[in-house]
Amino acid sequence: MKENIVIIGGGIAGLEAAGQLAALGYKPIIIEKSDHLGGHVAEWHRLFPDMTPARDVVGGLISRASGSNIFLNTEISFVNKLKDSYNIMLSNGISIITRIILVTTGFSVFEAARKEEYGYGVYDQVMTNRDLEHWFNTGKDKRVDNCAMNAVGFVHCVGSRDEKAKNPQCSKVCCITAIKQAIEIKQRFPEAMVYCFYMDLRMFGKKYEDFYINAQRDYGIRFIRGRVSEVSENIDGRVIVKAEDTLSGKPVKVTLDLLVLMAGMVCSQESTKVANMANLPVDSDGFLKSRDNVTAIIESPKEGVFYAGACTGPKTVPETLAEARAAALEVHLYIKSLE
Amino acid sequence: MDFGFKISPSSAINLDKVDLGKFEELHKAEPDVYKCMACGSCSSTCPASRFSGMSVRKVILDLQRGREKEAVALMRNCMLCGKCTMVCPRGINTRHLILSICRIYMEDGK
Ligand SMILES: Cc1cc2nc3c(=O)[nH]c(=O)nc-3n(C[C@H](O)[C@H](O)[C@H](O)COP(=O)(O)OP(=O)(O)OC[C@H]3O[C@@H](n4cnc5c(N)ncnc54)[C@H](O)[C@@H]3O)c2cc1C
Ligand code: SF4
Ligand code: SF4
Numbered sequence: 001m002k003e004n005i006v007i008i009g010g011g012i013a014g015l016e017a018a019g020q021l022a023a024l025g026y027k028p029i030i031i032e033k034s035d036h037l038g039g040h041v042a043e044w045h046r047l048f049p050d051m052t053p054a055r056d057v058v059g060g061l062i063s064r065a066s067g068s069n070i071f072l073n074t075e076i077s078f079v080n081k082l083k084d085s086y087n088i089m090l091s092n093g094i095s096i097i098t099r100i101i102l103v104t105t106g107f108s109v110f111e112a113a114r115k116e117e118y119g120y121g122v123y124d125q126v127m128t129n130r131d132l133e134h135w136f137n138t139g140k141d142k143r144v145d146n147c148a149m150n151a152v153g154f155v156h157c158v159g160s161r162d163e164k165a166k167n168p169q170c171s172k173v174c175c176i177t178a179i180k181q182a183i184e185i186k187q188r189f190p191e192a193m194v195y196c197f198y199m200d201l202r203m204f205g206k207k208y209e210d211f212y213i214n215a216q217r218d219y220g221i222r223f224i225r226g227r228v229s230e231v232s233e234n235i236d237g238r239v240i241v242k243a244e245d246t247l248s249g250k251p252v253k254v255t256l257d258l259l260v261l262m263a264g265m266v267c268s269q270e271s272t273k274v275a276n277m278a279n280l281p282v283d284s285d286g287f288l289k290s291r292d293n294v295t296a297i298i299e300s301p302k303e304g305v306f307y308a309g310a311c312t313g314p315k316t317v318p319e320t321l322a323e324a325r326a327a328a329l330e331v332h333l334y335i336k337s338l339e
Numbered sequence: 340m341d342f343g344f345k346i347s348p349s350s351a352i353n354l355d356k357v358d359l360g361k362f363e364e365l366h367k368a369e370p371d372v373y374k375c376m377a378c379g380s381c382s383s384t385c386p387a388s389r390f391s392g393m394s395v396r397k398v399i400l401d402l403q404r405g406r407e408k409e410a411v412a413l414m415r416n417c418m419l420c421g422k423c424t425m426v427c428p429r430g431i432n433t434r435h436l437i438l439s440i441c442r443i444y445m446e447d448g449k
């Protein structure tokens with residue numbers, strides 16, 4: 001089958017779709033702007049709720065997609081709409097004529113420094129969920145090395161559910177990521193007091209509530225209902241967190257050795273760039289707009305352009321993979337309809 | 340000296356200063372106490388709640404925030420009827436928990 005299929009983004013969505021399309025007999029082209037495949041999941045250590053090593057998941061996806069034409073370190077320079085196809089110009093000078101584009105450009109992690117009141121990049125002992133995954137992977141982070149780890153706090157909803165940060169949406173994965181990371185901290189530092197500051201705990205997925213009960217019963221993680229309002233640093237470099245304990249209706253204060261900000265999933269500028277080039281609409285939350293949010297989340301309103309994964313909104317790995325498989329089938333059916 | 344006004348003591352909770360020694364003891368006897376998710380089912384079903392404000396939820400919370408006196412005062416209103424145990428969605432044996440709290444926190448055993 002000679003039909004060209006261009007997949008923009010080599011994260012798990014792009015890889016899974018490529019693997020499925022290869023199994024259907026196609027040879028898709030993956031365009032990835034960074035120097036590696038796997039997207040964000042390649043940065044994570046273990047995945048909730050089963051603590052699956054992220055490396056194994058990404059490795060499996062890469063090997064199944066290996067029959068594709070893969071361009072790393074490559075971006076889209078422009079997209080031209082021809083009569084019944086698209087001309088895609090790549091940054092390496094190659095141009096591709098295709099009738100099918102699958103957009104799998106994913107999301108960005110919210111820039112935590114924008115919430116100045118939390119002191120990321122200002123106070124030494126404040127890090128993000130992403131930094132913590134990096135430490136789990138490499139064992140290298142001076143914030144962890146430098147402290148006694150007697151008390152650790154997790155701040156939920158950083159840059160999510162926050163109109164001031166221009167992200168009113170819930171990022172969906174950070175409650176369960178906080179539970180996962182809090183458990184991992186307890187496993188490494190059993191004596192530490194671990195606090196989660198939350199507004200609601202959104203344990204929507206399979207086995208998430210069990211994971212939460214685990215965190216409570218087996219690890220003694222303390223959940224405090226209230227959004228952290230401000231963080232300051234004391235003279236010995238530890239951080240002081242203030243919030244309201246809304247369940248008792250009283251202000252609460254605690255000094256911590258390490259504060260982890262659960263930065264949310266927001267739309268990526270790279271996705272918006274592709275949307276602008278291909279004339280795709282953007283939804284009110286900044287993510288790419290689907291033809292229909294109920295029945296056609298993986299279809300764009302444009303002929304021959306499909307979506308999969310976190311480019312249309314916050315998603316978990318299993319949700320992303322399911323969409324990628326669905327998109328591969330949709331592409332296959334679309335090609336059949338053209339014959 | 341009378342300035343014509345008083346500053347009321349801060350009601351803020353300072354978690355650095357909370358001594359959880361007794362709560363740890365309670366947790367050993369009642370591991371499920373950690374599982375409370377503050378849903379309030381226990382309080383809404385409690386026949387003593389309407390008259391006295393009795394609430395297992397509040398007792399568990401107060402104990403973790405170092406407000407032991409308040410918790411013990413609330414507990415004195417419990418009639419040990421066991422209705423709260425029947426409704427707790429987290430399967431906590433709240434009636435048994437209350438007895439353990441009495442044992443650990445009420446010095447006079449009453
Ligand atoms: C801290 C954190 C922890 C998480 N942990 C878990 C977990 O344990 N379990 C779980 O189920 N989910 C987890 N998630 C969610 C998970 O990361 C996402 O579901 C997943 O990354 C979505 O994959 P994706 O391929 O859609 O997007 P991405 O991972 O963002 O991949 C997109 C890819 O496209 C590339 N790209 C973007 N724009 C362009 C362009 N214009 N041209 C070329 N290439 C481009 C990017 O470089 C990237 O490689 C976590 C999320 C966060 C923030
Ligand atoms: S998943 Fe939880 S932490 Fe993340 S934005 Fe939603 S409510 Fe906040
Ligand atoms: S056992 Fe006590 S707290 Fe529980 S419902 Fe009866 S009176 Fe209320």
Ligand code: SF4
Nearest residue numbers: 375376378379381427
């Ligand atoms: S019913 Fe159970 S879980 Fe709910 S508040 Fe009472 S003790 Fe906690």
